Amino acid sequence: MSLLRHIASGMRALLRKKQVDAELDQEVRTYLEMATADQVRQGKNLGEAKRVVRLEQGGPDSAKETVGAAGWESFVETVWQDLRFAIRTLRKAPGFTAVAVLTLALGIGANAAIFSVVNAVLLRPLAYKDPGQLVTILMNGYGPVSVANYIDWREQSQSFEVMGAADYWSPNLTGVDSPEHIRGLKVTQNLFPMLGIQPLLGRLFVEGEDQSGSEHEVILSYRFWQRRFSGDGAVLGKTILLDGNAYVVVGVMPEGFQFAPFWATHAELWVPNAFGERVHNRGGNSLRIFARLRPGVALKQARSEMATINAHLELQYPGTNRDVVVTPLKEKVVGEIETPLLLLLGAVGFVLLITCANVAHMLMARAAVRQKEIAVRAALGAGRLRVIRQFLTESILLGLFGGAVGLLLNILGSRALIALSPPDIPRLETVTVDGRVGVFLFAVTLLTSVGFGLVPALQSRTVNLNENLKEGGRSGSEGIRRNGLRSFLVASEIGLALVLLIGAGLMIRSFFSLQRVDPGFNPRQVLSMVVSVAGSKEADPGRRRIFYEQLLERVRSLWGVQAAGGINHLPLGGDLWGWPFVIESRPTPRPGESPSAVYRMVTPGYFQTMQLPLVQGRDIATSDNVTAPGVVIINEQAVREYWPATNPIGQRISFDSDKSNPTWLTVIGVAKDAKQDDWTAKPGPEVYLAAFQNHDFLGDSGSEVVSHVSYITLVVRAAENPAGLTSAVRETVWAFDRNLPISEVVTMDEVVAAANARPRFEMLLLSVFAAVALVLATVGIYGVMSYSVSRRSHEIGVRMSLGARGRDVLLMVVRQGMLLALSGSLAGLIAALLLSRLMAKLLYGVKPTDPLTFAGVAVALGVVALLACYIPARRATRVNPVVALRYE
Amino acid sequence: MGEKGSDVVQGTLDMLILKTLALEPTHGYGISVRIEQMSKSVFKVNAGSLFVALQRLQRDGLIRGEWKATENSRRAKYYVLTELGKKRLSSETREWERQVTAIARILEAS
Numbered sequence: 001m002s003l004l005r006h007i008a009s010g011m012r013a014l015l016r017k018k019q020v021d022a023e024l025d026q027e028v029r030t031y032l033e034m035a036t037a038d039q040v041r042q043g044k045n046l047g048e049a050k051r052v053v054r055l056e057q058g059g060p061d062s063a064k065e066t067v068g069a070a071g072w073e074s075f076v077e078t079v080w081q082d083l084r085f086a087i088r089t090l091r092k093a094p095g096f097t098a099v100a101v102l103t104l105a106l107g108i109g110a111n112a113a114i115f116s117v118v119n120a121v122l123l124r125p126l127a128y129k130d131p132g133q134l135v136t137i138l139m140n141g142y143g144p145v146s147v148a149n150y151i152d153w154r155e156q157s158q159s160f161e162v163m164g165a166a167d168y169w170s171p172n173l174t175g176v177d178s179p180e181h182i183r184g185l186k187v188t189q190n191l192f193p194m195l196g197i198q199p200l201l202g203r204l205f206v207e208g209e210d211q212s213g214s215e216h217e218v219i220l221s222y223r224f225w226q227r228r229f230s231g232d233g234a235v236l237g238k239t240i241l242l243d244g245n246a247y248v249v250v251g252v253m254p255e256g257f258q259f260a261p262f263w264a265t266h267a268e269l270w271v272p273n274a275f276g277e278r279v280h281n282r283g284g285n286s287l288r289i290f291a292r293l294r295p296g297v298a299l300k301q302a303r304s305e306m307a308t309i310n311a312h313l314e315l316q317y318p319g320t321n322r323d324v325v326v327t328p329l330k331e332k333v334v335g336e337i338e339t340p341l342l343l344l345l346g347a348v349g350f351v352l353l354i355t356c357a358n359v360a361h362m363l364m365a366r367a368a369v370r371q372k373e374i375a376v377r378a379a380l381g382a383g384r385l386r387v388i389r390q391f392l393t394e395s396i397l398l399g400l401f402g403g404a405v406g407l408l409l410n411i412l413g414s415r416a417l418i419a420l421s422p423p424d425i426p427r428l429e430t431v432t433v434d435g436r437v438g439v440f441l442f443a444v445t446l447l448t449s450v451g452f453g454l455v456p457a458l459q460s461r462t463v464n465l466n467e468n469l470k471e472g473g474r475s476g477s478e479g480i481r482r483n484g485l486r487s488f489l490v491a492s493e494i495g496l497a498l499v500l501l502i503g504a505g506l507m508i509r510s511f512f513s514l515q516r517v518d519p520g521f522n523p524r525q526v527l528s529m530v531v532s533v534a535g536s537k538e539a540d541p542g543r544r545r546i547f548y549e550q551l552l553e554r555v556r557s558l559w560g561v562q563a564a565g566g567i568n569h570l571p572l573g574g575d576l577w578g579w580p581f582v583i584e585s586r587p588t589p590r591p592g593e594s595p596s597a598v599y600r601m602v603t604p605g606y607f608q609t610m611q612l613p614l615v616q617g618r619d620i621a622t623s624d625n626v627t628a629p630g631v632v633i634i635n636e637q638a639v640r641e642y643w644p645a646t647n648p649i650g651q652r653i654s655f656d657s658d659k660s661n662p663t664w665l666t667v668i669g670v671a672k673d674a675k676q677d678d679w680t681a682k683p684g685p686e687v688y689l690a691a692f693q694n695h696d697f698l699g700d701s702g703s704e705v706v707s708h709v710s711y712i713t714l715v716v717r718a719a720e721n722p723a724g725l726t727s728a729v730r731e732t733v734w735a736f737d738r739n740l741p742i743s744e745v746v747t748m749d750e751v752v753a754a755a756n757a758r759p760r761f762e763m764l765l766l767s768v769f770a771a772v773a774l775v776l777a778t779v780g781i782y783g784v785m786s787y788s789v790s791r792r793s794h795e796i797g798v799r800m801s802l803g804a805r806g807r808d809v810l811l812m813v814v815r816q817g818m819l820l821a822l823s824g825s826l827a828g829l830i831a832a833l834l835l836s837r838l839m840a841k842l843l844y845g846v847k848p849t850d851p852l853t854f855a856g857v858a859v860a861l862g863v864v865a866l867l868a869c870y871i872p873a874r875r876a877t878r879v880n881p882v883v884a885l886r887y888e
Numbered sequence: 889m890g891e892k893g894s895d896v897v898q899g900t901l902d903m904l905i906l907k908t909l910a911l912e913p914t915h916g917y918g919i920s921v922r923i924e925q926m927s928k929s930v931f932k933v934n935a936g937s938l939f940v941a942l943q944r945l946q947r948d949g950l951i952r953g954e955w956k957a958t959e960n961s962r963r964a965k966y967y968v969l970t971e972l973g974k975k976r977l978s979s980e981t982r983e984w985e986r987q988v989t990a991i992a993r994i995l996e997a998s
Contacts, residue, residue, distance in 0.1 A: 006947045023965070024939070027916055030964045031935055034917040037960075057935040066936035067943055 010073035024067060028060045078386075082393035089394060096366065097398070100359050104402025106772060107355030108448065109409025112441045114348045116414045118341050119440075120431040122334050126261060129196020130292075134329040135299070136262075137163075137289040137306065141325035141332075144285040147278040149313070149321065153289070156309045159302035163291040164191035167273055168264050172710075172741050173228075174535040175241035181532050181711075181743035182224075182242070183266045185259070186273035192219075194292050195259065201225075202236045202251035210272035217272060218247040222255040224268040243710070244535030247271060261333045262426060263288060282317055290329070302326055333426050339841055340762050347503060347769045350496045352448065354776045357489045357496075360452035361780065363395060364486055365787045367456040388457040395453025396446070403445030407433075410441065420764065422757030455485065490777075490784045491824035497770070497777035498828030498861055499835060504770035505853040506836060506843055507763040513845030514756055519572070520674030520683070522611035523748035526715055527722035528570055530744045531733050533699075534710035538737055541700030545626075545692055547736060548712055552603060554732050560719050565606030566691060566712040573744070573751040574713065576677045581687070583642065584652040584664060595642050597634070597685040598676050599655070601697045601709075606688075607633075607671060609717045610748075617649045617669030624690045626698075630665040631690050636673045638685035653687075665689065679755040680844050715748070722747045762842060774861070778868050785817045785872040796876055797884025806877035813876045817869030818862075825858055901933070901941050902950075903984065906969060906977040909951060915964035916942065942967065950976050 013020045032053055039049030057063065068074055090097040125131045137153065139145060145165075154163045167186040173179060189210040198204075200222065209217055218240065220229075229235045239246045258265060293302055303326045310321040327335075367374075374387060382390075414431050421428055531551070533539040538547040548566060555564045569575045579599040582588070589595070604620050607613075615636065624631045632653065639648050648670060654662035673683040691697045697709055718725050726745055733740055746754075753760075789796070796809055836848035846853070908914070908922045919942075920933045945951045950973035953965045969977070 005949055009947045026963065027965050028935060028939065030915065030958075030962055031917045031920070031938075033962070034964075035920075038921075056932070063935040063939060067939040 006072070013073045014076060021064075024064055025060070028063050031063075032057060032060055078389070079393065082390050083397065085390065086394040086397045090397065093366070096362065097401075100362055100398050101401045101405060103355050103358055103776065104399060104448065105405035105409055107352040108403050108406030108441065108444055109413055110348050110769070110772070111345075111352050111444055112406060112410035112437060113413030113417055114341075114345050115440050116410065116431050116433060116437045117417055117428065118345055119434070119436050121337060121425060121427050122341060123436070124427070124430070126330055126333065127197075127256065127258070131330060132328070133161075133293045133295070134195075135160075135291050135293060135302065135326050136329055136332050137291060137324060137326050138332075139285065139325070140323045141327055145287045145289055145324075146282045146285050147275045147287060148280055148282045150287050150289055151275075151279055152313055153306070153309060157302075157305055159294060159297045159305045160291040161294045162190050162194040163289060164188040164194055165273065165287040165289050166191060166260060166264070167286050167288075169271070171242035172244075172532045172534045172536070173240060173242060174244060174739055174741075176228075179535075179739045179741040181530060181741040182268055183264065184242075184269040184271065185264055185267045187259075187270050188273050191259075191290060192270075194290065197253065197257055199251040200254040201233065202249070204251060205272050210274055212274040212276040215272040215274040216245070216247050217250040218242070219251040219253060219270045220249060221253055221268045222257065225252045241535060242269075242271070244539070256430075260288065260290075261329065265426065291326075299326065299328065337425055339839075340758070343503075343839055343842065344762070344765055344769075347500055347766055350500050351769050351773050351776075352444065354493045354496050354773050354780070356448050356452040357493045358776050358780045358783075359395075359398070360455050361486050361489050361784060363391075363452060363456040365783070367391070368791070391457035392450065392453050395457070396449040399445050399449025399453070402448070403441060406445070407441060410437075417765075420761060422761050423754070424758065455489075486784055487820050490780050491820050491827065493777040493780045494821055494824030494861065494865065495826075495828035495831060497773040498825050498857065499832045500766070500770040500773040501857045501861060502828075502832040502836060502853060503839065504763070504767040505857045506839065506846055506848065506850060507759070507766050509846040509850060509853055510843040511756075511759055511763045514679065514759055516845075517675075517679060519679075519752060520612055520672050521571070521748075523752045525718045525720070525722045526609065526748035527718060527725050527729065528573070528713055528715045528744075528746055528748060528751070529726075529729065529742050530711050530713050532711040532741050532743070536737055536739050538740065539699060539710060541698060544699050548603065549622075549692070551712075551733060551736065552605065552714075554735075555714065555716060555729055556605070558725065558728050558732065560725060560728075561716055562719055563605055563609040563717040565609040565715050566603040567606055567715065568601045568691070568697065568709050568711075568713065570713050570715070570751065571674050571676055572679065572755045573746065579655055579687075581653045581655045582662070584654070595653075595685070597638055597687045598683075599687055599689070601689045601691040601694050602633075603691045603712075606715065609715045610674075611717075612674055613672045614669045615672055617667070619669060620688070620690045622692075625692050628693070630663055630693055631668045632665040633669040633671050633688040634667055635671050635683065635686040637683055638687065639670055641685050675755075679752075713744075722749075759842070759844070774864065777861075778864050781817060781821060781865055782868040782871065784820075785813065785869050786875070788816070789813060789872045789876045792876075793879050793884045796879045797881040800879065801881040801885065809877045809879075810873045813873035814866070814869045817873070818866065821862060821865035821869075825861060829854060829858060900984070901937065902945060903977070903980045904931070905938075905941055905945060905967075906950065906973055906980070909967055909969045910974065910977055913966050913968040915958065915966050917964075919967070945973070949973075 035053045035057060036046070036049045039052055040046060044052065126134070128134060137145070147165075150163075150165045157163070165188050168183075169186045170181060170183050173182050187205075187210075189205045189207055192204040199219065202219075204219065205217060208214060220235070225231060225235060229238075235249050235252065238249050240249065241247075259267065259270070293299070306324060306326055310324045313321040377387065378384075411433060414433075418428055418431060533544060533547070538544060552564050552566060555561060569577070577599045578596055580594045580596040583595060602620065604622050604624075607619050614633070617633070620631060620633065634648060642648075643651065648667045651667045652664040653667065654664050656662040671686075671688065674686070675681075676683050676686065691712075697712075699710060714729065716722070716725060716729060730742055730745075733742055796804075799809065832854065833849060840848045904923050905919055908919050908926075911922075914922065916935070916938060920935070920938055923931050923933050942951070942953075946953060950970060951967045952970050953967050955963055956966045958964050
């Protein structure tokens with residue numbers, strides 16, 4: 001009750017200020033009049049009576065002040081007053097305000113933009129039920145697992161509530177107007193229930209649907225449903241043709257649902273995974289395992305249980321089940337991007353610090369100019385706290401403006417970030433300004449405002465009333481203390497900028513050494529695309545080889561085509577298969593030690609098209625067909641590992657699992673090492689089989705194993721612009737069959753760029769931040785030096801009238817500035833030495849302590865600082881002693 | 889206690905105002921004079937602190953103010969004790985007496 005009354009009365013005082021004031025005024029006046037009248041009655045004359053009352057009671061205004069300041073509303077009133085005053089002050093200095101707001105907006109906006117990315121990618125939990133309990137189980141933490149293994153784990157482990165598995169599957173969608181190569185997954189029935197996500201339409205898979213013979217249902221993603229069925233609700237029960245087989249649509253997943261969250265992130269449909277005869281397969285690794293920990297089971301327990309199970313399995317089946325790793329799903333999803341993102345967040349935090357320092361000394365310079373105003377206010381009775389509050393109000397107002405503009409920059413900035421970012425950053429599409437980003441933005445704004453506002457505000461306490469009120473108050477050389485603080489701010493700005501510049505410098509150096517990496521082949525002017533035959537008449541084993549051969553022949557005859565060939569999976573861009581093999585007339589290797597190599601199948605013309613040189617032997621020829629003896633080309637690394645002392649040409653190897661009567665392949669050539677799937681990794685052993693001899697490639701092997709392919713990746717070397725050939729090649733394919741889906745049309749240059757997308761992104765962002773930091777620090781040192789020169793014009797005038805020459809003055813000022821720059825740089829160098837270690841993982845071909853970068857950046861920053869000092873120093877030499885002295 | 893009289897003991901001004909108003913509703917100056925008279929000039933009330941206290945008591949709902957003409961036909965705000973104010977006065981008086989007795993006992997102990 002009482003609280004309500006207080007609020008009501010306070011509100012009345014605020015809203016009906018005039019009336020309340022008038023009442024109080026009258027009350028106080030009556031009081032004083034009565035008191036005076038009493039004194040008169042006691043025999044004093046009127047003048048003396050008034051004097052006594054005034055002495056005893058104070059004037060009417062002071063009483064009113066005391067009453068006015070007692071209620072809570074007076075606080076609101078002062079804030080309002082301060083605010084209005086602050087707005088007036090800022091409007092009177094539009095230049096200052098604009099620069100300060102923009103600087104702040106830049107700092108705050110950049111921070112919020114990076115934070116929104118960090119929030120979406122790292123902080124937000126995965127969009128599944130109870131995602132903290134979800135784990136993945138993979139070989140070495142990334143590699144796939146065999147079906148037999150999965151079944152053993154599922155049956156033997158106790159730590160998991162559910163364990164499910166997924167296979168990558170990219171079928172052709174046919175029987176429609178525009179056939180398409182689609183990315184999807186084959187999943188075990190229990191996977192979706194494990195994620196705890198309900199379908200938007202229809203149902204999930206039910207038990208038994210992942211048994212062989214009954215796996216003809218499909219669940220669609222929201223995007224696929226929208227794209228292909230325009231969001232038609234009657235899609236359930238319809239049939240679609242995938243790789244020529246009919247699948248019934250049983251469900252549609254909600255918008256934003258994504259599975260798997262890593263690796264096959266673009267999956268658009270899911271079908272049941274029937275293992276069939278593969279349940280006994282321990283060799284073909286293709287499954288990714290997902291599991292949910294039982295409630296109360298710690299990750300550590302699950303890991304040690306899996307270790308025990310795998311140790312047993314290894315005894316049973318030597319050479320398998322080593323290095324199985326259980327990883328929390330979230331870690332698997334964001335693990336790799338965590339370091340670069342946190343690095344960027346740190347870098348952008350530095351930018352914010354520099355921003356704060358810059359605005360702080362802008363405010364300090366202003367505060368110095370406003371000393372007289374402050375002195376007047378103090379003389380009129382403003383307490384210290386009141387003055388500090390006024391200053392803080394101004395800086396918070398500036399901060400809020402900065403934050404508001406920063407919010408705009410954040411929205412633009414995060415859009416730009418998404419547009420610039422490499423495609424493999426998970427969950428980037430979920431970047432939004434949500435509550436957490438809002439809170440972050442607001443907190444940063446407030447902290448920043450108080451941070452840059454408090455220093456000048458506290459400094460205003462040291463105002464010397466007497467000195468400042470004197471007519472024409474002396475603006476002589478400044479006290480050491482204030483100068484020291486400002487110098488400290490500038491030096492730290494330079495130090496911070498140096499750290500950022502070194503970080504950016506290292507990234508740039510690293511990026512250039514990445515650019516110099518030789519992929520082994522020549523990616524310039526090569527176009528590639530995947531042509532799928534699955535589900536078409538060209539898929540027939542008898543027709544497939546003829547189709548491929550004719551297609552390549554016609555593509556080669558296109559105008560502007562220099563060479564063309566085919567391969568199963570493109571280096572750097574496609575899938576990567578590894579296969580164990582045996583070498584003829586060598587003892588059977590111990591389990592787990594048999595030679596293995598990256599396994600590719602190529603058509604004649606591939607090496608020529610890619611300009612991947614053969615260092616020894618001959619290329620695969622058209623005559624190496626199904627009737628001719630099997631041939632294979634190996635890379636230099638394979639020679640180094642498996643034929644270190646002998647000539648490999650003429651040696652025979654076999655990939656057959658049938659050890660009694662293997663199909664031998666004769667080594668006919670050695671190719672230069674080419675990059676495989678990682679731009680920076682050293683290529684491992686690799687073999688190139690003749691595609692037109694390979695029954696898996698030609699589709700007539702009749703086996704169900706994973707090596708089965710139903711597509712060819714064309715590579716075409718153009719005389720000029722490779723992308724310009726796209727439609728011609730596409731028409732050539734469609735001249736055979738309008739129903740053949742063509743996908744992944746890219747130039748090899750694009751493939752190489754994509755392999756370097758992440759380092760490029762990191763380098764770009766860090767460079768932008770460093771550039772901003774450099775500009776701000778330069779502005780900072782320039783501002784401080786010009787300010788110092790203008791404040792010291794009197795002193796400089798005295799010096800010059802005493803005989804100092806222009807050069808002496810110039811040197812004096814430059815020396816002062818460079819001292820700041822040097823001490824800042826020194827601190828920055830030390831900090832950079834300590835911090836650059838954190839980015840070691842992101843660097844290639846350059847050490848985190850690369851002396852060239854450190855020295856180069858320090859010198860460059862020194863030159864910039866010198867320039868920033870030189871301009872004010874020049875101005876100092878032009879001080880006219882007569883004017884400077886008379887002005888006082 | 890000096891010639892000039894002393895300030896009211898911290899926290900008791902409210903109680904003294906309530907007591908004054910319990911005897912008879914009056915205006916600000918009346919309260920001040922009454923307190924001075926009744927305390928035989930021991931306590932002097934300053935206008936500033938008096939009006940702050942009056943504002944506080946009003947907000948607490950213990951007193952109510954109304955504008956009236958004085959005997960000298962000035963307009964003055966007269967304060968009246970509310971029901972809540974009466975209750976508060978009696979409870980505070982009791983509490984005060986309890987404390988005074990206790991303090992006296994301590995001071996008289998030998």
